[in-house]
Amino acid sequence: MSASDAIRGWREWFPVPTAGGRPWVVRWVLLEANRNAVAGALLTGVFAALVAMGTIWTFEMQRLLTETPAVQTILNTLLSGIILLVSIVISINSIVLSYDITSIETQEERIEGIMEYRQQIGEMTDREVSPTDPASFLEVMGEVIHDRAEALKEVSDGTDEEVAEEIEEYIEEVTGTVERLGGSFESATGAEFGVLWLGLDVDYGDHLDRSRALKTSYGGNMSESFGDRLDELVQAFELFAIGKEYFKTLYYSNEVAQLSRTLLVVSLPAILFNAGAILAINAELFPQMGIPGISPLLLFVAITFTISLAPYLILTSYMLRLATVARRTASAGPFSLT
DSSP states (O other), X not given: OOHHHHHHHHTTTSOOOOTTSOOOHHHIIIIISOHHHHHHHHHHHHHHHHHHHHHHSOOOHHHHHHHOSHHHHHHHHHHHHHHHHHHHHHHHHHHHHTTTOOOHHHHHHHHHHHHHHHHHHHHHHXXXXXXXXXXXXXXXXXXXXXXXXXXXXXXXXXXOHHHHHHXXXXXXXXXXXXXXXXXXXXXXXXXXXXXXXXXXXXXXXXHHHHHHHHHHHHGGGSOHHHHHHHHHHHHHHHHHHHHHHHHHHHHHHHHHHHHHHHHHHHHHHHHHHHHHHHHHHHTTOOOOOOOTTSOHHHHHHHHHHHHHHHHHHHHHHHHHHHHXXXXXXXXXXXXXXX
């Protein structure tokens, strides 16, 4: 494994600077990072903030824990919230999974639709086996769109200079989009999601609108082959759009399933630790050992609150990417809210 491959692999866990030298921390947190790495960073930040606050804002921790019910009340609230949070997320996951729990007729229609779509891709690319993963799909569709855009240039020669310039400008926009897409595979971060995001981030709506506008404006004055080549390019964009939306659906299902599994694994230890901390506070049984320079009671409170907040921070790490993907892809397509 080369050094570049090793660095690319670590980008899931650390915001390693890109080729331009900028780490893009915000993009790393929102999209590229492993969700467990983001949750770990949030947990570390919460723990450090609690310790710093307790160190700078000095107060009698023993009195706070034994003579006031504030800490117990907060921990009780967090305990109830963890149980409620897990219930809500599992319910959401059940709704997502209900998509796969259908009648055999629905499953048959779904499989037939997928096979028909793969057949169309195979006929378009003249390949016996159509792509099934995001990387190969993007690579194949990028080649098809690029070749059909170049073929459009061949049949536009000899036309009016102004029309030819507009068509050439459109072709350059299309080829530039797919060339930029193809050249980004090696630098994609975020493992499988990094490759998937390359396709989700492509805005094909403008190209589709421009294609129809060209056909409406100049189709009657151009050769018949020009209209046919333009229709073939539009067909490639439409098949790309279908595949993009399908992979996005698969991503949502996979991400929600991973979120539910992670929450189930983390929530039980968090509930047990939270309940144990409440009992310890009520019994006034506090640890006497800690890290040098940090009060044992302060360390106990910081660890307790950090573990109690773990399910919420895990949910936050996943929702950051889900919401970002939903927001960024909402403006890419034939319709847009912006």
